[in-house]
Amino acid sequence: MDLAWEQVVVDCADPVALGRWWAEALGWTVLDDDPEEFEIRPADGRMPGILFARVPEPKTLKNRLHLDFRPADQAAEVARLLALGARPADVGQGEQTWRVLSDPEGNEFCVLSSRRPA
CATH class of the missing domain: 3.10.180.10 (2,3-Dihydroxybiphenyl 1,2-Dioxygenase, domain 1)
Structure with a gap:
């Protein structure tokens, strides 16, 4: 098997605000502060990371x-x-x-x- 776990993607309303919150909570580094897809990682080059992606619909139920x-x-x-x-x-x-x-x-x-x- 030749798969590497790159990141978890979190759908959200405000990628920058939520990504900054998680970066602070985890002590991680911001890799990309794009307002549509905000990415954090433990350190540059380390995986996995978390990518916060803007979506139009709100969260309605318990996470799967x-x-x-x-x-x-x-x-x-x-x-x-x-x-x-x-x-x-x-x-x-x-x-x-x-x-x-x-x-x-x-x-x-x-x-x-x-x-x-x-």
Whole structure:
């Protein structure tokens, strides 16, 4: 197999605003600040990245695909993301060890329990 995972594409209303939010949330680099297709990556040349593409229709339902993040300190990361503008989200998960949040356009993502010390 000769496939390389290049990026995840997120449909959104405002690629620049959402892309900048995610760049700040992840500490990633902006590769392309085009207002129609805004791209971020962990660093120039590293993959995968996230491409935010403008679409006319609003998000209406729960995501069919979402990102999971494993932090060193779940409580600290959740607090930081909420301070950046994330919101708690309920997708029917009930009581779990992970926290479901949504970005400023309502795209859900999970902050998993803290990493175990090595």
